[in-house]
Amino acid sequence: MLYHILKQIWAQRKRNIWIFAELLVGFVLVWYIVDYAFVVIHNLSLKQGYNVENTYRINHKDISEEEKEEFRIFYDKIRLFPGVEKAFLTRRFSGTTPFANSSSSTRIGRDSTESAESFAVQRKPVTSNNYFEIFKVHSILHPSSFGKLDVANPKSIVLTADVARALLGEENAIGKSVFIDGKEEYIVSDIVNRQKRYTYEKHRPAIFYNAKESDVLEPEIAIRVGNNFSLEHFKKEITSSIVTYKEVGEKMDIAMGVSNDIRIRFGLMIFFLLNIALGVIGTLWFRIASRRNEIGVRMAMGSDRHTLRWQLISEALALLTLVLLPAICINFAVVQADLLNAIGDYYSDSNEYIIDNTWLRFLLTNLITYVFLAVIVAFSAWIPARQASKVHPVEALRDE
Amino acid sequence: MIKQYFKQAWQLLKENKLYSSIYIIGTAMSITMIMLVAVFLYLKRGNIYPEEHRNRMLYVGAAEIYPKDTTKNAMAASNLSLQTVKQVFYPLQSAGAISAKMNVYGEENMAGIPNSTAQIPVTPKYVDTNYWKVFQFRFTEGKPFTEEEFSSGIHSVVIAESLSQQLFGDGSAVGKYISLNEQEYRVTGVVKAVSVILSNTYADIWIPFTTLPNHTETFAAEGILGPYSVYILARSSKDFQTIRQEIQNNINRYEASFTWTMNLLGQPDNAITHAFRKGNMPLDMNKIKRIFVLLLLVFMLVPILNLSGLNSSRMEKRMGELGVRKAFGASSTTLIQQVFVENLMLTVLGGVMGLTVSYIIIVLSKQWLVPSSIFFSMSYPSAQIGHSVGITTQMLFNMEMFVWVFTGILLVNVLSAIVPAYRFSKREIIHSLYDNDNYKY
Numbered sequence: 099m100l101y102h103i104l105k106q107i108w109a110q111r112k113r114n115i116w117i118f119a120e121l122l123v124g125f126v127l128v129w130y131i132v133d134y135a136f137v138v139i140h141n142l143s144l145k146q147g148y149n150v151e152n153t154y155r156i157n158h159k160d161i162s163e164e165e166k167e168e169f170r171i172f173y174d175k176i177r178l179f180p181g182v183e184k185a186f187l188t189r190r191f192s193g194t195t196p197f198a199n200s201s202s203s204t205r206i207g208r209d210s211t212e213s214a215e216s217f218a219v220q221r222k223p224v225t226s227n228n229y230f231e232i233f234k235v236h237s238i239l240h241p242s243s244f245g246k247l248d249v250a251n252p253k254s255i256v257l258t259a260d261v262a263r264a265l266l267g268e269e270n271a272i273g274k275s276v277f278i279d280g281k282e283e284y285i286v287s288d289i290v291n292r293q294k295r296y297t298y299e300k301h302r303p304a305i306f307y308n309a310k311e312s313d314v315l316e317p318e319i320a321i322r323v324g325n326n327f328s329l330e331h332f333k334k335e336i337t338s339s340i341v342t343y344k345e346v347g348e349k350m351d352i353a354m355g356v357s358n359d360i361r362i363r364f365g366l367m368i369f370f371l372l373n374i375a376l377g378v379i380g381t382l383w384f385r386i387a388s389r390r391n392e393i394g395v396r397m398a399m400g401s402d403r404h405t406l407r408w409q410l411i412s413e414a415l416a417l418l419t420l421v422l423l424p425a426i427c428i429n430f431a432v433v434q435a436d437l438l439n440a441i442g443d444y445y446s447d448s449n450e451y452i453i454d455n456t457w458l459r460f461l462l463t464n465l466i467t468y469v470f471l472a473v474i475v476a477f478s479a480w481i482p483a484r485q486a487s488k489v490h491p492v493e494a495l496r497d498e
Numbered sequence: 499m500i501k502q503y504f505k506q507a508w509q510l511l512k513e514n515k516l517y518s519s520i521y522i523i524g525t526a527m528s529i530t531m532i533m534l535v536a537v538f539l540y541l542k543r544g545n546i547y548p549e550e551h552r553n554r555m556l557y558v559g560a561a562e563i564y565p566k567d568t569t570k571n572a573m574a575a576s577n578l579s580l581q582t583v584k585q586v587f588y589p590l591q592s593a594g595a596i597s598a599k600m601n602v603y604g605e606e607n608m609a610g611i612p613n614s615t616a617q618i619p620v621t622p623k624y625v626d627t628n629y630w631k632v633f634q635f636r637f638t639e640g641k642p643f644t645e646e647e648f649s650s651g652i653h654s655v656v657i658a659e660s661l662s663q664q665l666f667g668d669g670s671a672v673g674k675y676i677s678l679n680e681q682e683y684r685v686t687g688v689v690k691a692v693s694v695i696l697s698n699t700y701a702d703i704w705i706p707f708t709t710l711p712n713h714t715e716t717f718a719a720e721g722i723l724g725p726y727s728v729y730i731l732a733r734s735s736k737d738f739q740t741i742r743q744e745i746q747n748n749i750n751r752y753e754a755s756f757t758w759t760m761n762l763l764g765q766p767d768n769a770i771t772h773a774f775r776k777g778n779m780p781l782d783m784n785k786i787k788r789i790f791v792l793l794l795l796v797f798m799l800v801p802i803l804n805l806s807g808l809n810s811s812r813m814e815k816r817m818g819e820l821g822v823r824k825a826f827g828a829s830s831t832t833l834i835q836q837v838f839v840e841n842l843m844l845t846v847l848g849g850v851m852g853l854t855v856s857y858i859i860i861v862l863s864k865q866w867l868v869p870s871s872i873f874f875s876m877s878y879p880s881a882q883i884g885h886s887v888g889i890t891t892q893m894l895f896n897m898e899m900f901v902w903v904f905t906g907i908l909l910v911n912v913l914s915a916i917v918p919a920y921r922f923s924k925r926e927i928i929h930s931l932y933d934n935d936n937y938k939y
Contacts, residue, residue, distance in 0.1 A: 113814070116807025123799050157606045159679065338617040339606045349876075361863075369527060370800055377804040380520045384811035 125425035129467040147293030148233035150343035156319040181327025186228040190316040194222040197347040223309035232322040238289040245290035255284035256306040378478035386486040403487040414479035503839035525848025528801040532906035533856035542773035550634040556730040556766035560778035575778035579716040579724025586748040592740045594733045595631040600624040600707035612677040624707035632731045640672035640687030651708035653683040660691040661702040694886040697869040719758045805914035841915035849907040
C-alpha cells in the first residue's frame with residue numbers, strides 16, 4: 099500500500115512539486131508560530147503566584163513632607179471605607195504590586211564575600227504583611243496561610259520558592275541568613291509561592307523585605323474588597339483614580355505589545371493554514387479530475403468507496419510526511435541561527451521548564467505542527483476525495 | 499483581441515467554478531495581507547489629520563550623551579531638556595516651524611467640570627504655541643492659547659471636540675473652566691478630535707507645558723537631557739539636508755563649553771523612521787526595511803506557490819487546447835497574453851474581495867493600531883480608546899492605497915500565472931498536442 103502511494107506521488111511529481119513546496123514553506127512557518135504558541139500557553143499555564151481578584155489600585159499624586167498628614171487622613175478614609183477588607187501602601191515605582199511597570203533588582207547570595215555564588219532577584223519592599231494577604235501570596239511551609247515578614251526585625255526577609263531552592267537547596271530556610279549585594283545580612287522569615295511579573299512570562303525570583311509606610315512619597319494604595327464594596331460610592335466619596343489590578347495587567351500586556359503580537363501571529367497562522375488547505379483541495383481536485391478513468395477502473399475492479407477515499411487522503415498525508423524531513427532540517431537551522439523569539443522566553447538560565455530545554459521543545463513543537471497540519475491536510479483531501487468516490491463507476495469509465 | 503480574451507476568460511471562470519473560487523479566495527487572502535501591511539505603513543507615514551504634512555516633518559525625540567574625555571566610561575540617554583530645545587532647535591533658520599512637547603509619564607489624569615465629582619479619564623499633552631503651526635488642527639471654536647498666555651504659564655488649554663461634548667454637551671466650551679487633576683484651566687479653543695493611532699497628536703486636552711512647575715527640569719550632565727521631544731516642519735522635504743546640517747552646527751556651538759558631548763542617534767527622523775524608533779535607542783532603518791521585505795516575501799510565498807500549483811495543474815489540463823491554437827499559428831506571446839488576461843480577471847475579483855476583507859479587519863482592529871506609547875500614558879486604556887476616534891474613511895480611501903493594491907494584484911498575478919504559462923508556451927507543439935491524460939499512465 100505504502101509503496102503504491104509513493105509510486106503514485108512519484109508518477110505525479112511534476113504536479114506535486116508545487117504542493118510539496120507549499121507544504122514545505124507552510125510547515126516551517128506554521129512551526130515557527132506553533133513554537134511561539136507553545137511558549138505562550140506554557141507560560142500562561144504557570145501559576146501567577148498571587149491573586150488579583152477583588153483587588154483595586156488607587157494612585158495618589160506625589161506628596162511632600164508637609165502633605166503627609168493630609169495623605170494619612172485620605173489613607174485612613176480608604177481603610178475605613180465599607181467593604182474594604184485590607185489596605186496596603188507602597189511606593190508607586192517600587193515594583194511590589196502585581197503587573198508593576200517598573201522594577202528594581204539586586205543579587206542575593208549565602209555569603210558576604212563578593213566571590214560567592216549569587217542570583218539576580220527582583221526586590222519588593224513591603225510596608226506591611228497586608229501585602230501577602232491582599233494578593234493571597236501563600237506561604238510554602240504552611241500552604242493554608244499567607245507569607246509573613248517579621249515586622250519587628252528590619253532585617254527580616256521573605257523569599258520566593260525558587261530563590262530559596264537556588265540558595266539553600268532542600269534545607270529548612272527559616273532563620274537562615276542570606277546576603278543582599280554581598281553585604282547586607284537578612285534573616286529568612288518565610289518562603290512564598292514563586293511569582294510571575296506579567297501573565298505571559300515565566301516566574302521571576304523575588305525577595306520581600308520591610309519598608310516604612312512613612313517613607314512613601316509617591317503613594318500607590320492596594321485594597322482587597324468584599325461583597326459589600328461599592329465602586330460607585332467609592333468613586334464619588336473618595337477618589338475616581340481607582341482601577342482593578344486585573345485591568346492594570348491587561349494594560350501592561352497591551353502596552354508591552356504582547357497582545358498585539360499574539361493576535362498578529364494568530365492571524366498569520368490562519369492565513370497560512372487556509373492557504374495550505376486551499377492548495378491541497380485545489381491540487382487534489384485537478385488530480386482526481388484527470389484520474390477519473392483510473393478511479394473508474396479501480397471501482398469496477400471492486401475497490402469500495404471507503405478504500406478509494408483513504409487512498410487519496412493517504413496520498414496527501416504521505417506528501418506531508420515527505421515534507422517532514424527537509425522541514426525539520428530548515429527548522430533546525432532556524433534554531434541554530436537563534437531566530438526563535440517567543441515572548442517571555444528570556445531568563446532561561448534555568449532548565450526546569452520544558453520550554454528551556456531547546457531540543458525537547460524542538461521535538462515537541464515539530465510533532466505538534468505535524469499532527470496539526472496532518473489534520474488540516476486530511477480534511478482538505480477529504481473534500482475532493484469524497485466527491486470522487488461518489489461518482490458511479492460506469493460514468494467514471496466513460497469519462498472521455 | 500483583448501475583448502475576445504475577456505469573453506473567453508469569463509467563460510472559463512463560469513465553467514470551472516471550483517477552480518475559480520479557490521483561485522479568487524487564494525488571491526483575496528494575499529491581497530488582504532498586502533493591504534494590511536500597506537495600511538499599517540500608511541498610518542505610520544501618510545498625511546493624516548492633524549498631521550497633514552508628515553512628508554515635510556522631522557522628529558527628534560532623544561539624545562545620548564557621553565564625556566568628551568574618552569578615557570571616562572559613562573553614558574546617559576533620554577529625551578531633551580528645554581535648555582537644549584531652546585539652544586539647538588528653536589533657533590533653526592532653515593525650518594518652517596519648530597515645536598516642542600513635554601513628555602509626562604505615569605500620571606493618572608482625570609478631568610471634569612470644577613467641583614463636580616464626575617471625573618473622566620483623559621490623555622493630556624503638554625505643548626508650546628508652535629505646536630499649532632506644526633500640526634494642522636482644525637478649530638471648531640475658539641483659538642489656541644496665545645504666546646503671552648504660554649510664556650507666563652497661564653492655565654489656558656485647548657480641548658478636543660469629544661471632551662467638550664462630554665463635559666459641556668452641545669454648548670460652547672470656550673471661556674469655560676475645566677478641572678484636571680484638581681487644577682482649574684480655562685478653555686480657549688476646541689479642535690476636531692484626533693485619532694488614537696497618532697501618538698504625536700492624540701490627546702483630549704492640550705496644555706502649555708509652562709504650567710508645570712518642573713518643565714525646566716534636566717537630567718544627567720550639563721543639562722542636555724530632559725523630558726522634551728521636538729517636531730520640525732520643513733518648508734519642503736528638499737530642505738531636510740540643510741536642516742540636519744544646521745542642527746549639527748547648533749549642537750557644535752551649544753556643547754563647545756561642555757565636558758560632555760551629545761549624539762542624536764541619527765535623528766532627525768523622517769516620518770517612517772520616526773515610526774520605527776523605540777525610545778532612545780539607535781536604529782538601523784535599512785535593516786528594518788530588509789526584514790520587512792523579507793517577511794513580506796516569505797508570507798507571499800505560500801499563496802504564490804499555492805496559486806502556481808493550481809495554475810500549473812490547470813494549464814496541464816488545457817495543454818491540448820493551447821497546442822491546437824499553437825498549431826494554427828498562435829505565437830507564444832499571444833498565448834501568454836491570453837493566460838495573463840484570464841488570470842488578471844480572477845485576480846482583480848480576488849483583489850476586490852481582499853480589499854473589502856482588509857477594510858473590515860482594519861476597522862475592527864482599532865486597538866491593534868494604537869501605538870504602545872499611548873497605552874502607557876492612559877490610565878484606563880479600554881474605556882479611553884473606546885471613546886476615541888479610530889480609523890477614519892480618509893485614512894482608508896486614498897490613491898496611495900489603491901496603487902498598493904494594484905501593484906499587489908500584478909505581483910501575485912505575474913508570479914503565479916506567467917511563470918507556468920511561459921513554461922508551457924515554450925514546449926514543442928507536438929508535445930502539447932500529444933499530452934493527453936490517456937497516454938500518461
